[in-house]
Amino acid sequence: MEKVTFVWLRRDLRLNDNQALYRALKERQAVLPLFIFDSQILDELEDSGDARITFIYDTLLDLRKQLQEIGSSLLVRYGEPVEVFRELLRFYPMHGVFFNRDYEPYATGRDQQVQELLQGHGVEVRTFKDQVIFEGNEVLKQDGKPYTVYTPYMRKWKQVFGDTPLKFFEAENYTDAYYRTSPMDMPSLASMGFQRSDRAFPSSKMDESVIQNYHLWRDYPAVEGTTRLGMHLRFGTLSIRQAIAKAVELNETWLNELIWRDFYMMILWHFPRVVDQSFKPAYDEIEWRDDEADFQAWASGQTGYPLVDAGMRELNETGYMHNRVRMVTASFLTKHLLIDWRWGESYFAGQLLDYELSSNNGGWQWAAGSGCDAAPYFRIFNPMRQAQRFDPEGAYIRKWVPEFLSGNYRNPIVDHKFARERALDTYRKALKK
DNA sequence: TGAAATGTTGGGGCG
DNA sequence: ACGCCCCAACATTTC
Numbered sequence: 001m002e003k004v005t006f007v008w009l010r011r012d013l014r015l016n017d018n019q020a021l022y023r024a025l026k027e028r029q030a031v032l033p034l035f036i037f038d039s040q041i042l043d044e045l046e047d048s049g050d051a052r053i054t055f056i057y058d059t060l061l062d063l064r065k066q067l068q069e070i071g072s073s074l075l076v077r078y079g080e081p082v083e084v085f086r087e088l089l090r091f092y093p094m095h096g097v098f099f100n101r102d103y104e105p106y107a108t109g110r111d112q113q114v115q116e117l118l119q120g121h122g123v124e125v126r127t128f129k130d131q132v133i134f135e136g137n138e139v140l141k142q143d144g145k146p147y148t149v150y151t152p153y154m155r156k157w158k159q160v161f162g163d164t165p166l167k168f169f170e171a172e173n174y175t176d177a178y179y180r181t182s183p184m185d186m187p188s189l190a191s192m193g194f195q196r197s198d199r200a201f202p203s204s205k206m207d208e209s210v211i212q213n214y215h216l217w218r219d220y221p222a223v224e225g226t227t228r229l230g231m232h233l234r235f236g237t238l239s240i241r242q243a244i245a246k247a248v249e250l251n252e253t254w255l256n257e258l259i260w261r262d263f264y265m266m267i268l269w270h271f272p273r274v275v276d277q278s279f280k281p282a283y284d285e286i287e288w289r290d291d292e293a294d295f296q297a298w299a300s301g302q303t304g305y306p307l308v309d310a311g312m313r314e315l316n317e318t319g320y321m322h323n324r325v326r327m328v329t330a331s332f333l334t335k336h337l338l339i340d341w342r343w344g345e346s347y348f349a350g351q352l353l354d355y356e357l358s359s360n361n362g363g364w365q366w367a368a369g370s371g372c373d374a375a376p377y378f379r380i381f382n383p384m385r386q387a388q389r390f391d392p393e394g395a396y397i398r399k400w401v402p403e404f405l406s407g408n409y410r411n412p413i414v415d416h417k418f419a420r421e422r423a424l425d426t427y428r429k430a431l432k433k
Numbered sequence: 434t435g436a437a438a439t440g441t442t443g444g445g446g447c448g
Numbered sequence: 449a450c451g452c453c454c455c456a457a458c459a460t461t462t463c
Contacts, residue, residue: 219434327434366434378463379435386435420436424463 003095004179006034006075006088010107012100012130012236013059015066015171019128020098022169025177028095032179033067034088035060037078037192040110045350051197051319052353057189059237064186072178076186082113094123100130103265104357105272131236132262133244134160136269139262146270147263148279148372154259166241166248199319201353202228204238206246215253221311221322222395227254228320230354233261264362267372274361274371276342283370283377285430289338297413298333299347301401304412307387308332310400317400319353324390330367331381336419338426341368369427377427380420 005028007021013035015021024031042053064074077084088094097118102111115125129135139157140146147153189196210217210227217225232238240258247255268274278284297303301312311325321329326348333344345364349355365371369379391397394405403409 324434331435375434376463380437380463382436417437420463428463 001093002030002179003093004030004032005096005098006032006092006094008097008099009033009035009063009236010099010102011234013056013063014236014239015063017168017170017239017241018100018236019130019169020100020126022171022174023126023128024096024098025171025174029177030095030179031177032072032075032181033063034075034077036081036084037076037187038081038110039079039192040106042078042192042194047350048193049195049197051199051201052355053189053192053194054197054199055201055231055353056235057186057194057196059235060186064184067178068183070175070178071180073181073184074186075184078187078192081110082117085114085117089118089121089123094118094121096124096126098126098128101127101135102131103136103269105268105275131240132265133157133240134262134266136266139266146266148267150260150263150373153263153266154256157259157262166245168239168241168245199353202231202320204229204232206238206243208246208250211246211250211254214251218253219324219390220396221325222391222393222399226323230356230359234354234356260362261356261359264358267362268358271372274365275357278368278370279365279372280370280374282431282433283368285433286338287426287430288340290340290343291337294337294413295333295339295343298329298337298339298344302410302413303332304410305332305383306397306401306404306409307383307391310397313400315348315351319351321352322396324386325396326363327367328381328383328386330364332383334364334368335380335423336383336414336416338423341365341370377431378424380423382416382420384416 005024007024012018012020015033021031021033045053060074060076064076067074085097099111102108111127118125134157136146139153139160141152141156147156206229207227210225213225214227217223219225229238229243233240233243240261244255244258247258271279298308299312301309301316303309307325308329311321311329314325315321330341330344333339334341341364345360348360348364349357352360362371366374369375369377387394387397397404401409
């Protein structure tokens with residue numbers, strides 16, 4: 001049996017412009033892509049109908065089909081990755097395992113264990129940069145330390161990026177290097193404890209007119225003015241390099257948003273404690289109210305503030321929320337209701353199809369004021385004013401909170417002026433300690 | 434990638 | 449013609 005080189009796919013679910021796959025195909029023979037449904041991650045999910053699992057599953061079916069058309073296949077397993085590799089070592093003579101680096105704390109620990117296991121068996125492991133343009137140590141301040149403020153980071157990022165065109169990892173010409181095999185079975189969704197979801201997923205195609213007008217329309221939730229590509233960047237069904245190239249060509253504002261993505265991934269990699277601690281430690285002195293009933297009202301879109309409720313209902317029904325509204329709902333939970341940002345972050349993590357730990361954590365800590373380069377604590381969104389400015393016709397609110405106009409809408413859960421002053425008092429008290 | 438409170442200015446009504 | 453007041457509009461400060 002010939003020696004196989006595995007390419008372990010994780011958050012890079014595509015066959016083209018995928019650095020690990022490209023390098024394996026170019027440098028090796030008998031390359032077999034592998035995906036592992038990580039039971040450590042899946043078992044933590046609360047909803048057995050989680051649409052993201054269906055999305056991954058259907059994406060894998062599609063990749064397997066593409067691979068079968070060229071005489072290869074996709075190996076899919078369910079379990080703890082270290083155990084899966086231990087088993088694969090018994091069945092396959094391995095030449096190597098290639099994969100793209102992941103920067104989350106859980107993933108780095110897991111990948112380290114896998115690497116040790118494989119190297120202990122004499123299998124070469126090679127890892128690559130693929131899901132970001134610049135990794136944590138590639139954009140640093142003069143003093144060699146990481147940036148913790150976005151704007152100077154963004155300037156340096158652009159300086160390092162320069163003006164040479166991006167190189168893509170075009171793999172089409174190397175299909176002979178795939179492992180020849182008959183079609184392989186995949187574990188069923190049911191066998192992993194999941195049911196199929198019928199939720200609609202956004203397209204991974206980049207809409208040029210949306211990108212061109214991004215700076216004009218991105219703040220209006222009633223308008224289809226954002227790209228909705230977050231999910232595809234999360235799972236790698238769109239390459240970040242393709243997106244960056246398009247942004248450089250068409251829209252600076254969108255480019256800056258993509259740089260936020262690198263920024264927050266870099267922050268998470270350098271400061272993994274932000275996963276459960278405030279970037280600014282003083283903010284962990286805040287006496288959160290943590291009121292369960294208020295949290296439920298917020299989560300279910302029953303706060304009596306139409307823009308907040310519209311956002312939460314959009315999230316609950318579609319798995320998506322417009323970015324402007326994410327800021328408003330997050331500000332409302334942390335400031336008006338004085339509920340710990342971790343509660344909100346965790347709720348978004350469970351609902352958002354495009355959920356990405358680094359960005360979600362960064363965004364929540366930004367809203368709560370606890371993050372690096374966060375909004376100062378006294379910057380409190382007025383949900384009525386935000387609605388006036390960004391949904392002036394009320395089209396977004398009408399769509400998600402139809403009873404707002406018919407007069408059956410509930411009273412606000414808390415008075416704005418009162419909640420604002422309560423938040424200021426509570427934050428002030430914690431921060432002057 | 435705020436909003437509210439406070440300060441300043443200037444036009445117009447009016448005695 | 450002038451001073452006074454009101455208040456909108458804008459600017460600055462404060463949270």
